[in-house]
Amino acid sequence: MVEQITKGIKISVISRFEGMLINRQRECCTFSYTITIENQSKAPVQLLSRYWVIKDSLKPPEIVEGDGVIGVRPLLPPGEKHTYSSGCLLQSPIGAMEGYYIFRNPETYQKFRIPIPLFKLNAAFALN
Numbered sequence: 001m002v003e004q005i006t007k008g009i010k011i012s013v014i015s016r017f018e019g020m021l022i023n024r025q026r027e028c029c030t031f032s033y034t035i036t037i038e039n040q041s042k043a044p045v046q047l048l049s050r051y052w053v054i055k056d057s058l059k060p061p062e063i064v065e066g067d068g069v070i071g072v073r074p075l076l077p078p079g080e081k082h083t084y085s086s087g088c089l090l091q092s093p094i095g096a097m098e099g100y101y102i103f104r105n106p107e108t109y110q111k112f113r114i115p116i117p118l119f120k121l122n123a124a125f126a127l128n
Contacts, residue, residue, distance in 0.1 A: 004117040008041025009103065011116055017123040023089060031121040032087040033097070035069075039076040045103045046075045047082070048111070052099040058092040075106065093123035 003012045018030040039045050052064040067073065074082040088097070098118040104111045 002117045002119045004115065005040065006114050007112060008039065009045065009101075009114045010036075010038040010040050011101075011114065012036040012038070013117065013119045015097075015119050015121055017093070017121070018087065021089065026091065028089040028091060029093045029095075029121075029123055030087060030089055031095070032085060033119065033121075034083060034085045035116070036081055036083040037074070037076065037101070038081045039078055042078055043105050043107060044075060044077045046106050047073055047101050048104055049102045050099060050116075051102075052097055052116075054088055054090075055096045055098075056090040056092050057094045058090075069101075088121070090121060093126035095121040097121060 001012060001014050013033055013035050015031055015033040018032050021028050021030050047068060049067050050069055054062040054064060070084050070086060076082055096118055099116045101114045102111055103114055
């Protein structure tokens with residue numbers, strides 16, 4: 001597990017290798033990840049958007065960005081958590097992801113960036 005706290009927002013990530021898949025006549029490695037976002041600050045926050053850099057050891061990094069996470073823009077009062085799971089396909093059994101979320105304080109409308117710590121996407125068979 002990878003964890004990081006920035007401005008009172010704790011991001012925890014667990015990643016897993018899920019197996020091989022044939023996608024467009026290519027063999028791909030499938031990975032899942034579960035992220036928990038915990039508001040440890042004293043103010044409510046709402047997640048507005050995400051920005052990902054997906055690193056695959058066999059190709060250039062891919063950028064993915066968009067609104068919310070898996071179709072929602074969770075509002076987190078102090079002490080609340082939001083957990084979601086997602087995944088990605090890599091050509092290689094070795095990769096990583098990192099990025100950031102954009103949050104807003106719904107009381108002040110101030111926006112701020114919270115980094116998502118780098119986490120590895122590794123298939124055990126590829127590691128010595």
